[in-house]
Amino acid sequence: MNKRIAPYYWMTVPAVVLFFVFMTLPALQGIYYSFTNYNGFGKEYDFVGFKNYFNLFQDDNVGNAYWFTFKFAIVVTILTNILSLLIALGLNAKIKFRNFFRGIYFLPNILSVLIVGYIFNYLFSNVFPIWGQNLGINALSTNILGSESLAWIGIVIVAVWQSVALNTILYLAGLQTIPITLYEASNLDGAGKWREFWSITFPLIAPFFTINMVLAMKNSLMVFDQIVALTNGGPGRATQSISHLIYTGGFEGGEYAYQSANSVIYFIVIAVISILQIRFLQRREMDL
Amino acid sequence: MRSRTRINWLVMLLVVLGTLFILFPLYMTVTIALKNPEQMAQSVFAFPTTLHWENFARAIDMTNFFQSFRNSAIVTASTVLLTLLSNSMVAYAIARNMEKRKFFKGLYYYFVSAMFIPFPIIMLPIVKLTASLEMTNLVGLILLHTVYGLAFNVFVYVGYIRSIPVALEEAAFVDGATTWGTFWRIIFPLMAPISATVGILTCLSTYNDFLLPLIIISDPGQYTLPLVQYVFQGQFNTEFNLAFASYLLALLPMIIIYLFAQKWIINGVTQGSVK
Numbered sequence: 001m002n003k004r005i006a007p008y009y010w011m012t013v014p015a016v017v018l019f020f021v022f023m024t025l026p027a028l029q030g031i032y033y034s035f036t037n038y039n040g041f042g043k044e045y046d047f048v049g050f051k052n053y054f055n056l057f058q059d060d061n062v063g064n065a066y067w068f069t070f071k072f073a074i075v076v077t078i079l080t081n082i083l084s085l086l087i088a089l090g091l092n093a094k095i096k097f098r099n100f101f102r103g104i105y106f107l108p109n110i111l112s113v114l115i116v117g118y119i120f121n122y123l124f125s126n127v128f129p130i131w132g133q134n135l136g137i138n139a140l141s142t143n144i145l146g147s148e149s150l151a152w153i154g155i156v157i158v159a160v161w162q163s164v165a166l167n168t169i170l171y172l173a174g175l176q177t178i179p180i181t182l183y184e185a186s187n188l189d190g191a192g193k194w195r196e197f198w199s200i201t202f203p204l205i206a207p208f209f210t211i212n213m214v215l216a217m218k219n220s221l222m223v224f225d226q227i228v229a230l231t232n233g234g235p236g237r238a239t240q241s242i243s244h245l246i247y248t249g250g251f252e253g254g255e256y257a258y259q260s261a262n263s264v265i266y267f268i269v270i271a272v273i274s275i276l277q278i279r280f281l282q283r284r285e286m287d288l
Numbered sequence: 289m290r291s292r293t294r295i296n297w298l299v300m301l302l303v304v305l306g307t308l309f310i311l312f313p314l315y316m317t318v319t320i321a322l323k324n325p326e327q328m329a330q331s332v333f334a335f336p337t338t339l340h341w342e343n344f345a346r347a348i349d350m351t352n353f354f355q356s357f358r359n360s361a362i363v364t365a366s367t368v369l370l371t372l373l374s375n376s377m378v379a380y381a382i383a384r385n386m387e388k389r390k391f392f393k394g395l396y397y398y399f400v401s402a403m404f405i406p407f408p409i410i411m412l413p414i415v416k417l418t419a420s421l422e423m424t425n426l427v428g429l430i431l432l433h434t435v436y437g438l439a440f441n442v443f444v445y446v447g448y449i450r451s452i453p454v455a456l457e458e459a460a461f462v463d464g465a466t467t468w469g470t471f472w473r474i475i476f477p478l479m480a481p482i483s484a485t486v487g488i489l490t491c492l493s494t495y496n497d498f499l500l501p502l503i504i505i506s507d508p509g510q511y512t513l514p515l516v517q518y519v520f521q522g523q524f525n526t527e528f529n530l531a532f533a534s535y536l537l538a539l540l541p542m543i544i545i546y547l548f549a550q551k552w553i554i555n556g557v558t559q560g561s562v563k
Contacts, residue, residue: 007467008381012395015378015438022435023402026413033413040412087306095300103550104307107314110542110553112496114514115535118521119313122528127316127332161309166557173558211561222406225498228518246408251503256412263409271404 033260040256052261062262064237065245066269072152072241073220076159080216081209084164088171089201102172109165117229120158121145124230148238151231155239158226163219167212174208175201210281214274221270242266317539321532328528343533350523351534355509356516357541360495363426363512367433367494368487375438376483379445380475384454386446396446402439407499415503424504429512432504433494441486444560448482449475481559488549488556495542513538 034052038045056062091101108116125143132140144150178201186196202209224243227233233240233248240248246266250259320328321343323336347353378395385392418428452475460470476483498514505511511519517538521531546553 004461004467005385007471008385008392011377011381011471012392014374015399015442016395018374018431018435019399019402019438022414022417022432023405023410023438026410026417027405029413029417030409040416087303090299090303090306093296093299094294095303096295099551101303101307102554104310106550106554106557107310107543107546109557110492110496110546111539112498112514112517112542114496114498115517115538116313118517118531118535119317122320122532123313123316126528130332161313166561169554169558170561215561222408228498243406243408246411247499247503250412251415260412263406263412267404267406267409270406274404 030260031264033257034264035261036257038257039254040250045257048257052258053265055258056262056265061237061240061245061249065240065242068152068239069221069223069241072156072159072223073217075156076163076220077213077216079156079160080163080167081212083160084167084212085171087164087168088175089197091168091172092175102169105168106165108162109169111162113162113225114229116162117158117226120154120161121230124154145231146235148235151235151239155223155226155230158230159220159223163216167216170208170212170215171205174205178204206281206284210278213281214277217277218270218274221273317532317536320529321536323529325527325529340529343529344537347530347534347537350530351516351520352508353516353534353537356511356513357537359426359510360512361541363429363433364491364495366426366430367437368490370430370434371437371441371490372483372487374434375441375486376445376476376479377471378438379442380449380471382442383446383449384457396442399439399442403443407436411499411503418504424506426505426510428504429501432500433490433497436500437486437490437493440560441490444486445479445482448479452478484552485556485560488553489560491545492542492553492557 035047035049036045037048037051087105091098091105095101124145129141129143132138132142139150145154182200182204183196186200191199222243223241224247227239227241227244231239233244242262243266246259246263249255249262253259316333319334319336320332322339322341324340324343327334327336327338327340378399382392382396386396387393414432418424418432421428423431456474456478457470460474465473496514497512498518501512501515502518505515508519517534520534
């Protein structure tokens with residue numbers, strides 16, 4: 001018997017060792033450093049207790065990064081889900097070349113976020129302003145990424161352009177699980193398209209709605225590549241996301257311990273939001 | 289009846305219009321990469337009258353494209369391979385024992401809970417750790433990518449393995465197969481569909497990843513493709529045509545794979561994410 005069981009334990013060894021060394025250990029270290037005044041290099045540092053945490057709550061840059069990230073994540077999550085649900089409905093309707101269009105709509109998902117960001121950066125700075133000038137639209141005639149109040153919209157556009165791809169395919173998978181007989185029955189009962197959507201389609205793809213909301217929210221709370229490619233956090237600090245702040249402050253600003261504390265808070269925030277979202281949306285699923 | 293209704297032309301039209309939003313940035317990428325500055329000055333949008341392929345040659349030279357492509361290919365291929373072997377193995381051990389033994393159940397939650405850990409919390413310590421282990425290179429990158437996919441992959445694999453009947457393995461045991469033999473000869477081949485999914489997702493995320501190489505890799509000889517785009521951004525400042533040629537070169541390998549394996553990739557991604 002033992003000969004059969006022992007190998008199971010051995011099978012876990014490579015993954016457990018790697019996971020502990022490169023995931024758990026660094027996470028614990030991060031928490032440890034968050035209670036010190038370590039600057040990232042050298043060996044000297046002292047314990048400062050919760051000082052970093054107290055300071056975080058009074059730091060405008062931190063508040064600013066959280067405000068930007070949340071505003072960004074909420075808008076992206078909502079827009080992405082509306083658009084991808086609409087596209088999925090379109091791709092699920094009776095149209096020609098369905099697979100071809102599915103292929104096109106999914107394309108953005110396979111492209112590097114950073115490079116897509118660079119491409120849009122060029123469009124925002126050199127292409128859209130030309131349209132704005134030709135059409136006489138003031139808001140478009142300058143680079144919106146250079147404007148403190150508008151830059152975040154540019155990042156939203158790029159993020160949505162890319163994330164709609166994945167959510168569309170997931171909704172499409174959901175739509176295909178709905179038995180066609182349900183629609184036939186509702187047709188016989190004389191239900192309109194609108195009624196059909198709210199009474200049949202939407203309730204039945206509720207689990208996919210949950211997944212898409214959680215995925216889109218989590219991904220956009222982690223936004224980093226787009227920021228680097230489009231604005232580098234600017235103008236000023238108008239578009240600095242939390243992960244960008246941790247990166248720049250921690251590696252370049254000598255705030256190693258301080259940003260470690262920030263990332264602990266960030267972790268708690270993301271975990272709480274994900275769990276709440278799943279709880280709330282799953283309860284909704286059951287009610288339907 | 290619905291199945292016999294005609295093609296919905298209105299929806300079709302909207303779908304076609306929607307693709308323009310997807311294709312426009314890509315059209316711009318291709319045309320800008322093929323123009324020279326004079327053509328750009330005439331019109332940014334027009335299709336190039338003469339094709340300037342030399343942009344690609346110069347971009348390849350400037351960014352040392354083949355070296356970074358090789359680095360990206362090595363990291364991606366090795367990560368996929370290592371992920372398939374190590375993640376499926378631990379998932380198998382967990383899936384078959386989590387009901388009877390607390391250790392495996394605990395291990396499952398230990399791994400899966402990492403799905404909620406945002407990368408920035410380990411970002412700062414991991415740089416010190418890889419530096420002290422002398423792993424600020426491609427090997428380090430491969431190991432880290434493998435570890436960071438583990439949470440999600442174990443989740444997906446365990447779900448799949450539990451749907452494979454245990455009777456198969458019991459029959460093998462009766463015939464005298466060892467646990468290892470059963471895993472490699474029976475279970476591993478049976479997992480091919482889910483391994484394809486995990487492989488595709490790992491391939492996409494590894495190839496396109498920017499943050500991990502950015503913080504880990506310091507030797508320019510080991511830069512991956514996205515990192516090269518970042519590093520050379522400053523030098524491209526005025527030469528947009530070269531920059532776009534370089535973007536296109538970096539995007540191309542995945543686009544080519546996508547063209548050939550489109551259906552497979554879409555199905556794989558759907559399965560992986562919905563599980």
